[in-house]
Amino acid sequence: MNHIDKLVEHLRRKIKLTDRDIGLISDSFKLKELKKKEILLFAGDRSTHMRFITKGCLRSYYIGEDAKEHIQQFGIEDWWINDLYSYITDTVAKQFIQAVEDSYILQIHKKRLNELYVEIPLFEHFFRIKFERAYVSLQERTINSMSKSAEERYLEFRSKHRSIEQRVPQYMVASYLGVTPEFLSKLRRKMGS
Amino acid sequence: MNHIDKLVEHLRRKIKLTDRDIGLISDSFKLKELKKKEILLFAGDRSTHMRFITKGCLRSYYIGEDAKEHIQQFGIEDWWINDLYSYITDTVAKQFIQAVEDSYILQIHKKRLNELYVEIPLFEHFFRIKFERAYVSLQERTINSMSKSAEERYLEFRSKHRSIEQRVPQYMVASYLGVTPEFLSKLRRKMGS
DNA sequence: TCAAAAACTTATCCTAGGTTAATATAGATA
DNA sequence: TATCTATATTAACCTAGGATAAGTTTTTGA
Numbered sequence: 001m002n003h004i005d006k007l008v009e010h011l012r013r014k015i016k017l018t019d020r021d022i023g024l025i026s027d028s029f030k031l032k033e034l035k036k037k038e039i040l041l042f043a044g045d046r047s048t049h050m051r052f053i054t055k056g057c058l059r060s061y062y063i064g065e066d067a068k069e070h071i072q073q074f075g076i077e078d079w080w081i082n083d084l085y086s087y088i089t090d091t092v093a094k095q096f097i098q099a100v101e102d103s104y105i106l107q108i109h110k111k112r113l114n115e116l117y118v119e120i121p122l123f124e125h126f127f128r129i130k131f132e133r134a135y136v137s138l139q140e141r142t143i144n145s146m147s148k149s150a151e152e153r154y155l156e157f158r159s160k161h162r163s164i165e166q167r168v169p170q171y172m173v174a175s176y177l178g179v180t181p182e183f184l185s186k187l188r189r190k191m192g193s
Numbered sequence: 194m195n196h197i198d199k200l201v202e203h204l205r206r207k208i209k210l211t212d213r214d215i216g217l218i219s220d221s222f223k224l225k226e227l228k229k230k231e232i233l234l235f236a237g238d239r240s241t242h243m244r245f246i247t248k249g250c251l252r253s254y255y256i257g258e259d260a261k262e263h264i265q266q267f268g269i270e271d272w273w274i275n276d277l278y279s280y281i282t283d284t285v286a287k288q289f290i291q292a293v294e295d296s297y298i299l300q301i302h303k304k305r306l307n308e309l310y311v312e313i314p315l316f317e318h319f320f321r322i323k324f325e326r327a328y329v330s331l332q333e334r335t336i337n338s339m340s341k342s343a344e345e346r347y348l349e350f351r352s353k354h355r356s357i358e359q360r361v362p363q364y365m366v367a368s369y370l371g372v373t374p375e376f377l378s379k380l381r382r383k384m385g386s
Numbered sequence: 387t388c389a390a391a392a393a394c395t396t397a398t399c400c401t402a403g404g405t406t407a408a409t410a411t412a413g414a415t416a
Numbered sequence: 417t418a419t420c421t422a423t424a425t426t427a428a429c430c431t432a433g434g435a436t437a438a439g440t441t442t443t444t445g446a
Contacts, residue, residue, distance in 0.1 A: 064340040072336075085332050088325045094336075121314075128321040132281045135328045139278050142335045143265075143287075146371045147257040150403070169423065178339045183403055185425050343433070362393060376433055378395050393442070400435075410425070416418090 003031050003054040007106050010052070010078055014129065015122040024119055029106040034058075034099040041097040047086035049107040053079050056103020057167050061175065062095045071176040074100075074164050081105075084134060100168055150179045151187055196224050196247040200299050203245070203271055207322065208315040217312055222299040227251075227292040234290040240279035242300040246272050249296020250360050254368065255288045264369040267293075267357050274298075277327060293361055343372045344380055 001009075004026050011017060017025070034040060034056065041047055043062065053075050060081060061071040072095060075081035086093035087110065108116075117124035144153055154177055158165055165173060174184040194202075197219050204210060204218070227233060227249065234240055236255065246268050253274060254264040265288060268274035279286035280303060301309075310317035337346055347370055351358055358366060367377040 062336065066340065070336070070340055072332075084325075085329050088329055124317065124321065128317060128324065131321065131324045131328055132277075135324055135331060136278050136281055138328060138331050138335060139265075142331060142338065143255065143263070145335065145339055147259065147263055171423070180404060181424070182405080182426085186403085189425080364393065373434060374394070375396085375435085379433085382395080387446100389444100389446095391442100391444075393440100395440070396438085398436090398438105401431105401433090403430105403432090405430075406428090408426085410423100412421100412423075414419100414421080416420095 003104055003106055004029065006054045006078070007052050011126065015126050017120075017122075021120050021123075024116065028112050028116060029108045032105050032107060034103045034105065036099055036102050039096055039098045040105070041083060041086075041093055041095070043093050043096050045093055046090065047083045047093050048110050049082075050087065050110070050113055051080060051082055051097075051105050051107045053077055053081060054104045054106055056105075057100040057164070058097055058103055058105075059100050059168070059172060060095045060097045069175055070178070071172055074161070074168065074172075074176065076164060076167070080130065084131075100172070145178055150177060150183065151191070153177050154184065154187060196297055196299055197222065199247045199271070200245050204319065208319050210313075210315075214313050214316075217309060221305050221309060222301045225298050225300060227296045227298065229292055229295050232289055232291045233298070234276060234279075234286055234288070236286050236289050238286055239283065240276045240286050241303050242275075243280065243303070243306055244273060244275055244290075244298045244300045246270055246274060247297045247299055249298075250293040250357070251290055251296055251298075252293050252361070252365060253288045253290045262368055263371070264365055267354070267361065267365075267369065269357060269360070273323065277324075293365070338371055343370060343376065344384070346370050347377065347380060 007029060008017065008022055008025065011025070029052070031054075032040075040051070040058065041060075055077055058075045058081050059071050060073045060075075060083060061069045064070050073081065081097060083093040083095040083097065085091070086095070113123075113127075117127070144156065148156075154173075157173065157177060170184065171181040174181040177184065179187075200222060201210065201215055201218065210218070222245070224247075225233070233244070233251065234253075248270055251268045251274050252264050253266045253268075253276060254262045257263050266274065274290060276286040276288040276290065278284070279288070306316075306320075310320070337349065341349070347366075350366065350370060363377060364374040367374040370377065372380075
């Protein structure tokens with residue numbers, strides 16, 4: 001299955017698309033190949049595209065005032081990844097987006113996406129729902145990070161995202177959970193595995 | 194200025210509305226009065242309405258596994274307040290919404306709002322942007338809570354939301370910041386005020 | 387106007403998680 | 417195959433913030 005087909009199948013799980021719609025979509029999204037460690041978006045630049053992963057694994061992270069990396073999100077096949085903050089508000093990104101493995105993404109420019117909202121009204125509907133879901137999962141993450149212990153967060157991450165845990169180095173999981181790699185290591189020993 | 198006028202003015206800052214639109218809106222939103230401490234939404238119920246504050250001050254909070262209240266959001270005049278998670282996903286709310294002062298809100302049922310999206314297309318546009326902003330401010334909050342100290346978060350809260358700080362008890366600010374009232378008290382003394 | 391309740395402070399002791407630094411192990415690449 | 421570089425672990429010690437338990441002050445409402 002080619003890259004555009006993956007995107008179309010993803011969209012079709014939520015909205016109906018005509019052949020005309022698919023033509024518009026094919027012409028609007030551009031494929032980009034990324035080598036492991038390649039950076040797709042730099043903090044300081046503006047995020048002008050919406051991005052859909054068709055293959056591989058990426059992460060978004062920001063550099064805190066402590067000069068350390070904090071991972072905000074992982075993304076694998078069939079996920080969208082972005083610095084939504086920058087994209088939405090047209091401000092410079094605070095986050096980097098980097099390929100953790102060799103990857104492929106399909107991206108569409110914001111300007112073109114806004115046109116598509118008009119050309120395909122269900123597309124705006126799709127993205128309203130997408131932003132709602134993004135909000136929901138961010139809220140879960142916020143609540144978790146504020147009211148659960150690192151051990152609880154780790155257990156939850158393992159059960160929800162086992163496939164990601166197996167693809168990224170452990171220090172990135174630690175960063176995602178908001179603890180040091182040393183502490184995660186300590187936890188793992190304590191938990192017996 | 195009456196309650197509906199406040200809502201209309203709020204909407205007009207973002208989208209154009211015809212007289213017909215305003216008629217539809219007036220008929221769709223219902224006014225609700227709340228006495229101080231009255232609970233608008235109970236955890237365990239479903240949040241079936243979108244809610245706009247025309248007067249007063251409310252808070253949303255959940256009871257953590259530690260059996261303590263964690264405030265997620267404050268809202269004052271001209272803000273929307275909700276358990277968006279419950280509203281969006283049609284699941285039972287994890288949060289309570291309670292009046293901190295005597296308040297008035299305008300609320301619209303989700304079913305009716307979805308109809309309005311069709312009757313007034315700009316309304317869906319308005320709410321897409323609203324969800325985007327909700328996402329953005331939640332992301333700021335998450336990043337803050339994970340990478341800043343309680344003291345930094347308190348200073349930021351004070352400068353961004355002085356008007357709220359003056360209207361709610363200090364233990365609620367502590368809860369919003371994710372610290373105990375005792376610790377906030379300690380901080381305030383250390384900071385000299 | 388005066389109890390009772392709500393909010394705030396202080397002090398002591400305690401713990402989750404951080405820091406630093408040294409060592410171990412595993413991939414990669416020449 | 418040997419060597420670099422990226423990960424992961426361990427251990428000793430440190431700190432931000434929590435728990436508990438008294439107080440004190442402020443607000444409320446009969």
